[in-house]
Amino acid sequence: MGTAELASILWLTLKLALVTTLCLLVVGTPIAWWLARTRSRFRDVVASVAALPLILPPTVLGFYLLIALGPSGPGGWLAGLSGGRTLAFTFEGLVIGSVVYSLPFVVQPIRNAFEAFGERPLEVAATLGASPWNAFFTVALPLARPGFLTAAILGFAHTIGEFGVVLMIGGNIPGETRVISVAIYDLVESGDWGTAHLLSAGLVLFSFTVIMVMLRLGSARGEG
Amino acid sequence: MDRIAVAVSGGKGDFRLDMAFDTPANGVSVLFGPSGCGKTTILRCIAGLERMPGNVMVAGQVWQDDSKGVFLPPHHRAAGYVFQEASLFAHLNVRENLEFGRKRRMAQPAQGPSVDEMAGLLGIAHLCNRKPKHLSGGERQRVAIGRALLSAPRLLLMDEPFTGLDRQIKKETISLFLDLRKRLGIPALYVSHDMAEVAALADVMIVMADGSKVTQGLPSEIFEKVELQSATGRFEAGTLVVATVSDKDSQYDLTRLDLSGQALFLPGVDAAVGEKVRLRIRARDVSLALGRPTGISIRNILSGQITEVVAEADTAFAETVVDIGGSRIRARITRMAVDELGLVPGKEVYALVKSVSFDRRV
Numbered sequence: 001m002g003t004a005e006l007a008s009i010l011w012l013t014l015k016l017a018l019v020t021t022l023c024l025l026v027v028g029t030p031i032a033w034w035l036a037r038t039r040s041r042f043r044d045v046v047a048s049v050a051a052l053p054l055i056l057p058p059t060v061l062g063f064y065l066l067i068a069l070g071p072s073g074p075g076g077w078l079a080g081l082s083g084g085r086t087l088a089f090t091f092e093g094l095v096i097g098s099v100v101y102s103l104p105f106v107v108q109p110i111r112n113a114f115e116a117f118g119e120r121p122l123e124v125a126a127t128l129g130a131s132p133w134n135a136f137f138t139v140a141l142p143l144a145r146p147g148f149l150t151a152a153i154l155g156f157a158h159t160i161g162e163f164g165v166v167l168m169i170g171g172n173i174p175g176e177t178r179v180i181s182v183a184i185y186d187l188v189e190s191g192d193w194g195t196a197h198l199l200s201a202g203l204v205l206f207s208f209t210v211i212m213v214m215l216r217l218g219s220a221r222g223e224g
Numbered sequence: 225m226d227r228i229a230v231a232v233s234g235g236k237g238d239f240r241l242d243m244a245f246d247t248p249a250n251g252v253s254v255l256f257g258p259s260g261c262g263k264t265t266i267l268r269c270i271a272g273l274e275r276m277p278g279n280v281m282v283a284g285q286v287w288q289d290d291s292k293g294v295f296l297p298p299h300h301r302a303a304g305y306v307f308q309e310a311s312l313f314a315h316l317n318v319r320e321n322l323e324f325g326r327k328r329r330m331a332q333p334a335q336g337p338s339v340d341e342m343a344g345l346l347g348i349a350h351l352c353n354r355k356p357k358h359l360s361g362g363e364r365q366r367v368a369i370g371r372a373l374l375s376a377p378r379l380l381l382m383d384e385p386f387t388g389l390d391r392q393i394k395k396e397t398i399s400l401f402l403d404l405r406k407r408l409g410i411p412a413l414y415v416s417h418d419m420a421e422v423a424a425l426a427d428v429m430i431v432m433a434d435g436s437k438v439t440q441g442l443p444s445e446i447f448e449k450v451e452l453q454s455a456t457g458r459f460e461a462g463t464l465v466v467a468t469v470s471d472k473d474s475q476y477d478l479t480r481l482d483l484s485g486q487a488l489f490l491p492g493v494d495a496a497v498g499e500k501v502r503l504r505i506r507a508r509d510v511s512l513a514l515g516r517p518t519g520i521s522i523r524n525i526l527s528g529q530i531t532e533v534v535a536e537a538d539t540a541f542a543e544t545v546v547d548i549g550g551s552r553i554r555a556r557i558t559r560m561a562v563d564e565l566g567l568v569p570g571k572e573v574y575a576l577v578k579s580v581s582f583d584r585r586v
Binding site: 123 | 297302305314
């Protein structure tokens with residue numbers, strides 16, 4: 001495997017993780033806010049659905065995503081808007097799949113952060129003239145910052161590590177859906193153990209660093 | 225016109241609230257009652273943080289009127305709320321906390337005191353760049369008061385904000401708050417279950433029990449009423465009297481006060497000669513004698529006439545009220561003493577006052 005190809009794989013993986021993390025924060029925040037604040041009896045139902053990817057085998061998730069993203073699903077309709085036929089086996093499709101797959105890792109820490117500070121700061125903000133939107137942006141979001149940091153790191157790392165869902169809905173198209181985890185599988189299949197070693201060791205180092213950083217952040221917060 | 229008129233009724237689980245009161249929109253009105261009687265819920269309803277059927281009118285503004293379907297959300301009510309825990313924004317420093325309400329509420333930022341003036345008045349100017357977690361309890365509560373006052377409220381709602389502060393800090397913070405409130409002319413509704421606090425703060429006292437109003441009036445009138453014991457609590461029961469500072473005795477560090485023509489000697493009175501002060505005399509600190517005792521360490525012996533004797537059912541005690549030339553004080557003594565001394569209304573007695581607390585200048 002050439003250097004250019006390796007670079008392309010790394011870049012694609014990084015791009016996928018970044019875009020996915022961004023989408024996760026945008027999608028996950030309102031869900032986490034609702035779960036933290038609502039008294040609706042549907043709360044636990046929604047919480048369970050959002051947590052499903054924790055337990056489901058990636059193949060099951062990938063299978064349904066494949067149908068949803070395919071020509072006869074909503075994904076196909078969406079692709080049709082820009083002249084395509086399907087979102088399966090595209091980068092965009094992969095982002096959608098990754099967002100669903102990593103959602104629990106982002107919703108949970110943000111929800112915890114929102115729940116941790118309770119109603120009081122929002123009540124204080126209201127009595128000081130802050131509208132609910134204003135209080136959300138100037139009080140709730142800053143107070144939940146540690147939760148967002150954890151969520152972003154977890155979402156990013158989890159996306160880099162995914163394999164099953166990618167294989168099911170993305171395949172192995174160079175430059176489009178061929179990310180590190182899939183490439184390693186491919187390299188082993190084709191007997192290129194040297195490159196597989198390189199990428200695998202890289203991922204071990206990466207994962208170790210992520211966990212270290214998280215622990216450090218956690219203890220820094222505890223001491224502060 | 226300038227009234228605070230509140231009527232709310234409703235239930236929360238087992239608890240029922242049925243409360244209506246009307247009090248002037250100036251000075252400090254204290255909502256007094258035991259914990260769990262619904263005081264905090266009333267404040268929350270007034271601020272709009274909670275909703276119960278009823279009406280809330282503050283100084284000519286309608287905040288809630290169910291008959292017209294009016295219910296302003298909290299951020300549209302100019303109510304400064306000081307919670308029991310200071311509840312400062314942890315992500316903002318002291319200055320940013322103070323600015324929070326001012327930025328959002330002030331129509332014209334020029335009016336009212338500036339953040340710096342307020343910080344100076346509260347003695348927290350040197351803390352402006354600190355985060356709340358680096359402040360003491362008293363400092364936090366001062367910031368919370370400043371923050372509420374800077375939001376230009378029409379009414380200040382205070383939910384036992386000084387509970388948990390140690391005595392000296394509490395005393396200082398209360399007098400700081402009273403001066404500041406007076407200066408800004410913002411009326412306050414203050415929730416408390418502490419008699420000493422009521423005595424120090426209240427212009428009007430509203431007594432609550434079990435979710436409704438028991439009585440309302442001047443603190444001195446209410447403190448006299450023996451029958452309100454269950455609401456005011458026996459241990460702290462007593463009366464408020466107004467006396468005039470007549471002399472300072474520097475040799476003994478005592479202040480001589482004139483109470484309806486009789487002399488009282490008190491340490492630690494922060495008032496000048498000629499000023500009127502409010503004193504609180506607890507019933508349990510007063511003993512009665514038929515003749516003026518001599519050879520006794522108690523300095524404050526007042527002659528008067530018994531006006532009321534109420535035996536407490538199921539206890540050894542009786543509450544008596546003694547008229548001291550127009551001021552009334554209470555004495556809590558045993559029923560045995562009542563019988564053996566033959567204490568009945570009209571009887572001349574000497575009241576031996578063991579301790580008097582100076583509450584505030586009038």
